[in-house]
Amino acid sequence: MKRPTIADIAREAGVSKGAVSYALNGQPGVSDQTRRRIIAIAHRLGFQASTAARALAGARAKVIGLTLHRPPRTLGVEPFFMELISGLEAELSTQSYALLLQMVPDHHEEIAYYRRWWTERRVDGMLVCDLRTHDARIRALKELAIPAAVIGPPGELPSVWSDxxxxxxxxxxxxxxxxxxxxxxxxxxxxxxxxxxxxxxxxxxxxxxxxxxxxxxxxxxxxxxxxxxxxxxxxxxxxxxxxxxxxxxxxxxxxxxxxxxxxxxxxxxxxxxxxxxxxxxxxxxxRDIGAYGTHAARLLLDLINGAEARSRSEQPAHLVFRDSTGRCRVTP
Amino acid sequence: MKRPTIADIAREAGVSKGAVSYALNGQPGVSDQTRRRIIAIAHRLGFQASTAARALAGARAKVIGLTLHRPPRTLGVEPFFMELISGLEAELSTQSYALLLQMVPDHHEEIAYYRRWWTERRVDGMLVCDLRTHDARIRALKELAIPAAVIGPPGELPSVWSDxxxxxxxxxxxxxxxxxxxxxxxxxxxxxxxxxxxxxxxxxxxxxxxxxxxxxxxxxxxxxxxxxxxxxxxxxxxxxxxxxxxxxxxxxxxxxxxxxxxxxxxxxxxxxxxxxxxxxxxxxxxRDIGAYGTHAARLLLDLINGAEARSRSEQPAHLVFRDSTGRCRVTP
DNA sequence: CCCAGGCGCTGAACCGTGTAAGTATGAGGA
DNA sequence: TCCTCATACTTACACGGTTCAGCGCCTGGG
Structure with missing residues (x-):
């Protein structure tokens, strides 16, 4: 039971592979009638384009990358990441994008991953976390012209953060x-x-x-x-x-x-x-950390699809009142 | 500045692309001398094989997949996953494998991802978490013949867990x-x-x-x-x-x-x-959750490389004594 | 001396998709 | 009638690897 390819669809529809590719990608070059027929056949066969072949041919890889610089000492911030990733996935999965995750020891290595993944067309864009005040990664991403969104304070790249x-x-x-x-x-x-x-x-x-x-x-x-x-x-x-x-x-x-x-x-x-x-x-x-993820993903996907993408300001963190705060009893 | 391909290496070394492929993959078919020369050139050019091309040609994708079934209610187990993922990456990155992560709403969808990723050669193997008592995913993985390791109690598939x-x-x-x-x-x-x-x-x-x-x-x-x-x-x-x-x-x-x-x-x-x-x-x-990840990754990679891989028993969780336990003061 | 067979390599096909270039077809205008 | 031109496709190749068949060469045995 092999998976269907565009060749199978082409045979079934009595057209060429090229026509199928145009039809499925919403490109001009086929009539509306043919397009509908091809899409119907693709759907019937349960067609899913091979991302490997796609990437190789220079199109979307349908993957976005996230590298995390995680020295063992910052274990405390972990819940942040799970919520973030959860929010990211919520948006990515609706557009059938996957998340490629990599832990890195330092920024140098992190930038090496950017370069490798990008030249290999393994990812369509990158997300950046843990923004530093002077962050070498930003320049690297701009130099490589990789679509990227920052989860952090606004700066040179489009970002998602709250004030x-x-x-x-x-x-x-x-x-x-x-x-x-x-x-x-x-x-x-x-x-x-x-x-x-x-x-x-x-x-x-x-x-x-x-x-x-x-x-x-x-x-x-x-x-x-x-x-x-x-x-x-x-x-x-x-x-x-x-x-x-x-x-x-x-x-x-x-x-x-x-x-x-x-x-x-x-x-x-x-x-x-x-x-x-x-x-x-x-x-x-x-604050709603999941929303950061969801919105950052949406921002990055817009960017990848060539849409205008501006930094987004989230709802600022707000106080939840519990029992650890009270009137000052100490006289100066 | 394009990335080098095996064609570049072949030209440089004065051999064919095939020879380069054999040399770099440790396959027989080239002399030791040529192999060393090719490897040296590849290293000098900073060659990194394109995983897309690899996957397309039917070889390793250098990616393993992890799907997480995460209903919002089980937020409490989050630290487990970050530690696990951290441990996974520790092993994966040494073999330049990446982790493809996907959140799924249910097992049905999870199995759909298995099928899709596998037939697309997008992953070389899968990791399974949150094992159920009668888990439909196990059968699916065996049917599809996907190399897989379980992070959970031993069963039909090789696993990493403690007693x-x-x-x-x-x-x-x-x-x-x-x-x-x-x-x-x-x-x-x-x-x-x-x-x-x-x-x-x-x-x-x-x-x-x-x-x-x-x-x-x-x-x-x-x-x-x-x-x-x-x-x-x-x-x-x-x-x-x-x-x-x-x-x-x-x-x-x-x-x-x-x-x-x-x-x-x-x-x-x-x-x-x-x-x-x-x-x-x-x-x-x-217990050392990171070790679960590291060992599960190693197990899966062995499996992918055709090596014998048996379930592994981790150090059982052991007590750390603090202040919440004491002698029973209640008389029956 | 001849032939089998292994070694070391080449050439080409192939994986599945995207896309530029080329071609048939028909409509429309001069 | 002929030329233009848009439309709707087809053809062919590129992407970057893997792999298989084949080929020349060398070696060794009979």
């Missing part, structure tokens, strides 16, 4: 409304583009704020928390760049004899089941 | 050694093969034990916990099938006025950062 500055202001203003004036930000990896944006926004909304960099792990989150809690004018509220660190921070606060939210308020950026499960349940900045 | 029965016995015996006699198991999805195995082992080690089925979500875990804690002879220890449910269970226990571990001991199956971050830190059955 983190707005969310940061929301968080700071909320804390301010509770009477907090001494706020610290436990930030993520400092060379990630969105980390810089959040920090800038934080310092603008709260000029006297403290910022400590981490690598997203629970350990570094705990260490950063200890550091800021040991200062003279210890902050009364903390904003963490992920949920893992926020939970670790809660433990450190308890250890220091502080009660939450009475002595210390805590906000986590990115909500996850953990935030609502721990005690106290964490107030968090939540 | 969950052993781990379950370890957990039950540990609880028994602490004096617990009334133990409940908050199980995962009942039609998953490993769930059945764990339940069977649990009931064998603890015949008077209670088993409650869930769908892995925090909500169903909480509900199951409430149910077993409301029984007449309420259990003094609970074993959860994932970490999310265990954490949710802790909250339910607190809500019921129970203290952990004094009134109730809790064990989570599968360790994750959450387990060590919550209060009290959870005693957990930990």
């Amino acid at each position: 983190d500055a707005v969310s940061m202001v929301e968080a700071v203003e909320y804390l301010a409304s509770l009477g907090h004036t001494r706020i610290a930000r436990i930030a993520g990896l400092p060379d990630l583009a969105h980390t810089a944006i959040r920090t800038e926004s934080f310092l603008k909304a709260c000029p006297q704020g403290i910022v400590v960099a981490t690598d997203y792990t629970a350990e570094s989150g705990a260490r950063a928390t200890r550091r800021v809690l040991n200062t003279h004018d210890r902050p009364t509220a903390l904003i963490y760049d992920n949920d893992i660190m926020a939970v670790a921070g809660v433990a450190v606060a308890y250890e220091a004899g502080l009660s939450i939210p009475d002595d210390l308020s805590i906000i986590a950026w990115d909500d996850s089941p953990i935030c609502s499960l721990v005690h106290p349940a964490l107030t968090a900045l939540t | 969950d029965a052993v781990s379950m016995v370890e957990a039950v015996e540990y609880l028994a050694s602490l004096g617990h006699t009334r133990i409940a198991r908050i199980a995962g999805l009942p039609d998953l093969a490993h769930t059945a195995i764990r339940t069977e082992s649990f009931l064998k080690a603890c015949p008077q034990g209670i088993v409650v089925a869930t769908d892995y979500t925090a909500e169903s875990g909480a509900r199951a916990t409430r149910r077993v804690l409301n029984t007449h002879d309420r259990p003094t220890a609970l074993i959860y099938d994932n970490d999310i449910m265990a954490v949710a269970g802790v909250a339910v226990a607190y809500e019921a006025g129970l203290s952990i571990p004094d009134d109730l001991s809790i064990i989570a199956w599968d360790d994750s950062p959450i387990c060590s971050l919550v209060h009290p830190a959870l005693t957990a059955l930990t």
